[in-house]
Amino acid sequence: MDFLEFKKVDFRYNGSGQLFKNINLSISKKICTAITGSNGSGKTTLGKLMTGILKPEGGSVFLDGKDLSTVTPGQTGRKIGYLFQNPDLQIFTLSVKEELSFTHKFLGDLSENIEPEVDRMLELFHLSGLKDQVPFNLSRGERQRLALASVMMNGPDYLILDEPTTGLDSIRKKILLDILRGQLENGTGMSIISHDHDFIGDLSHRIIEINDGRLIEKDV
Amino acid sequence: MNSPVKIKDLCFRYDINSENILNGISLEAERGEITAIMGPSGSGKSTLCYCIMGIIPHIYGGELKGKVHIFNKPVSHMKVPEIATKAGIIFQDPDTQLFSPTVEDDIAFGPENLCLERSETGRRIEKSLGLVGMDEYRYSDPGRLSGGEKQLIAIASVLSLHPEVIIFDEAMSQLDEESRHRVKSVIKELKNKGKTIITVEHENGNLDIADRLFILEDGDLLEKDINNYRTRCASV
Numbered sequence: 001m002d003f004l005e006f007k008k009v010d011f012r013y014n015g016s017g018q019l020f021k022n023i024n025l026s027i028s029k030k031i032c033t034a035i036t037g038s039n040g041s042g043k044t045t046l047g048k049l050m051t052g053i054l055k056p057e058g059g060s061v062f063l064d065g066k067d068l069s070t071v072t073p074g075q076t077g078r079k080i081g082y083l084f085q086n087p088d089l090q091i092f093t094l095s096v097k098e099e100l101s102f103t104h105k106f107l108g109d110l111s112e113n114i115e116p117e118v119d120r121m122l123e124l125f126h127l128s129g130l131k132d133q134v135p136f137n138l139s140r141g142e143r144q145r146l147a148l149a150s151v152m153m154n155g156p157d158y159l160i161l162d163e164p165t166t167g168l169d170s171i172r173k174k175i176l177l178d179i180l181r182g183q184l185e186n187g188t189g190m191s192i193i194s195h196d197h198d199f200i201g202d203l204s205h206r207i208i209e210i211n212d213g214r215l216i217e218k219d220v
Numbered sequence: 221m222n223s224p225v226k227i228k229d230l231c232f233r234y235d236i237n238s239e240n241i242l243n244g245i246s247l248e249a250e251r252g253e254i255t256a257i258m259g260p261s262g263s264g265k266s267t268l269c270y271c272i273m274g275i276i277p278h279i280y281g282g283e284l285k286g287k288v289h290i291f292n293k294p295v296s297h298m299k300v301p302e303i304a305t306k307a308g309i310i311f312q313d314p315d316t317q318l319f320s321p322t323v324e325d326d327i328a329f330g331p332e333n334l335c336l337e338r339s340e341t342g343r344r345i346e347k348s349l350g351l352v353g354m355d356e357y358r359y360s361d362p363g364r365l366s367g368g369e370k371q372l373i374a375i376a377s378v379l380s381l382h383p384e385v386i387i388f389d390e391a392m393s394q395l396d397e398e399s400r401h402r403v404k405s406v407i408k409e410l411k412n413k414g415k416t417i418i419t420v421e422h423e424n425g426n427l428d429i430a431d432r433l434f435i436l437e438d439g440d441l442l443e444k445d446i447n448n449y450r451t452r453c454a455s456v
Contacts, residue, residue, distance in 0.1 A: 013364055038396040039368030085367045085394070086315060130262075137234065140312045140390070141261020141422075163367065166393045167312065169260045169422050195368075195396050 001065050003029035003158060003189070004050055010058035011042075011049060019045055020213050022059070027191060029158060032184055034200035035193045036218070037210035043193045044085055046210065047160050050191065052076050081156030085163045085193075087140075087147035096138075096146055097122070097131040103154050117153065124179065125149040126172065141167035148176065152183075159183065159190035165199050177202055222292055223248035224385050224416040225272055225307075230286035232264075232271060241267050243439030244286070249385070254407065254417040256427055256446070259436035265420045266312060268436065269389050271295075272418070274303045290385060305334065308383035310391040312420075314370035318362040323354070323373050326362055330381045348376035351406050353399065367394040375403060379410075386410060388419040392426060404429050424449050 006025040012018045019042045027033050027050075035043050048054040049061055052068040061068045064079060084090050093099045100118045122128045125145040130138060135146055144167040151159065159180075165173050173196075180190065180203055194200050200207065207218040225248065232242040241264040249255045259265050270276040271288050274295035288295050290306055311317050320326040324345055331341040349355045352372040357365065362373055371394050378386060388407070392400050408429055411417055419430065427433060433446040 016364065039372070039394070039399050040366045044366060086313060088313070088315075139262045139266060145261070163394060167261055167390065167422070169258075170424075172261060173422075195394065 001062060002026040003064055004191075005062040006049070006056075006059065007062070008059035009049065009056045009061060011045065011054065011056050013045075018213065020049075020056075023213075023215055025208075025215055029189045030184075030187060031189050031205040032180070032200075032203050033189075033191045034204035034207045035191055035210065036195065036197070036200065036207060041210040042213065043210055044162055047082070047162050047191065047193050050160055051080050051082050053082075077154075077156075079157045081151035081154055081159045083147055083151050083159070083161040083164055085166070087143040088136075090147050090150070091135045091143060094134055095131070096127055096133050096135055099135055099146060099150055100153050102150070121149040121153050124175075126175070139167075141169065141172065144168060145172065152179070157188065159188060160193070161190060162193045163195070164192065165194065165196045173199065223250055224291055225249040225418070226287070226289040226292070227268075227272070228287040230268075230271060230284075230288060232267060232276065232282055232284050234267075234280070234282040236283055240439050242271070242441075245436070245439070245441035247434065247441060249416050249418055251384075251416055252411055252414045253432065254411050254419060254430045256430035256433045257418065257420050257436055257441075258422065258433065258449070261422075263436045264439065265436055266389055268441075269309055269387050269418070269420060272385075272387060273307055273309050274298060274300060275309075301333075304330070304381065304383075306383060307385035307387065308378035308381050309387040309389060310371070310374050310378050312390045312393070314367070314374035317374050317377065318370055321361060322358070323349070323360050323362055323365075324358045326373060327377050327380050330377060334381070344380040344382075348380040351379060352376045353402050368396060368399060371395060372399060372403070375406075379406070383415075385416045385418070388417070390420050390422065393422070400426070 004027040006023055009020055009023050011020040035046055037043050091099055093102055097118050100121055101114050104114050122131050127145060192200055204220060207220055209216045209218050227247040230242050230245050231240050233240045257265055277284050277296055278300050295303055318326050327345045327348055328341050331344050349358055352375050354372050371391055392403055407417055427450045430446060433444045433449055434441050435444050
């Protein structure tokens with residue numbers, strides 16, 4: 001069984017039409033899989049089904065061989081780092097450095113290694129000069145980089161990044177590309193939900209387009 | 221010439237103890253012209269938009285020096301409703317401007333607050349949704365839409381107010397190719413009607429519709445030759 005498996009999954013939002021009907025999907029852990037499709041096609045919904053944020057109406061989603069309906073969000077969070085489309089949905093502390101160290105401290109890790117790792121992530125994502133700032137005073141692009149850094153900080157086995165290049169300028173986009181390439185070389189796979197065809201074209205081993213509820217394999 | 225948007229020697233900082241994010245910048249945006257502003261994230265592009273819209277200083281505080289005029293009036297002396305009849309902004313994050321239970325209510329909010337006739341409000345809802353290709357979502361819950369669909373509704377909400385100055389703050393960042401093409405066509409149509417358009421961009425591919433380009437970096441705003449930045453220009 002692959003790292004992520006959808007088996008006969010149906011999904012619809014309450015009061016809306018059927019978004020997915022009987023879909024099957026296998027996603028390998030070590031590669032970069034791009035999810036594309038037009039606005040409203042269900043890309044974000046698919047990403048949320050992958051992590052158990054949304055529950056399928058029918059069928060099952062398996063993460064690392066376990067049915068997500070039997071796994072707690074905390075257990076999923078140890079395996080998957082999820083970047084929301086809107087970084088404001090995942091930023092909540094009162095300083096940039098606190099945001100980066102939150103998960104480690106929450107899990108009781110008080111080791112001396114946290115601070116150097118926070119500094120490394122701040123430098124990697126060009127946030128060093130902002131480490132004492134209140135996150136909500138940052139620009140959209142800076143908040144996006146902070147959310148990405150927080151996801152990476154936890155060292156997940158797998159990344160699901162929903163529109164990671166939104167708000168990034170071309171230099172920061174190139175830096176993100178290099179960071180994600182490094183993650184892939186180190187064995188951390190990822191699914192990237194994006195409209196940015198240049199970005200996913202440079203990174204992806206597999207491209208899946210969602211069209212009218214169907215998953216279509218595209219040439220890389 | 222009386223430029224609809226005139227900025228002269230604008231300096232701004234959010235905190236009196238911090239450095240200026242805008243450091244003596246000047247800009248004139250004309251009727252029937254699309255002015256693009258690019259720059260690294262955090263360089264102050266959205267802050268500049270807030271200054272033009274009067275969100276700074278009316279909503280957000282900080283230290284502001286210099287002049288920001290819309291149609292020859294200083295925005296700092298104008299009331300927010302007066303600014304709203306002349307200028308509209310589509311924010312980077314559409315979630316910040318959609319708050320009603322249905323798309324129709326969201327678009328009607330502005331025209332209703334301008335005390336327009338119900339029939340006129342209805343016409344504007346229909347027209348603006350048609351322009352962005354979202355007619356079928358009129359009775360949908362905006363909270364249930366995708367990021368790109370929300371951006372289209374936010375654009376429709378601003379268009380329904382018929383502003384003379386329209387600011388797009390990375391308003392196409394979550395749009396697919398088809399929607400991006402449609403929005404660019406709408407922007408060109410607005411330009412042809414003599415509207416003043418300011419668009420904040422990260423994507424060189426969106427510069428094909430712009431007439432002038434400014435780069436905001438380290439607090440300075442410098443005009444650049446737009447032809448050097450245009451790439452992958454899709455014909456609109």
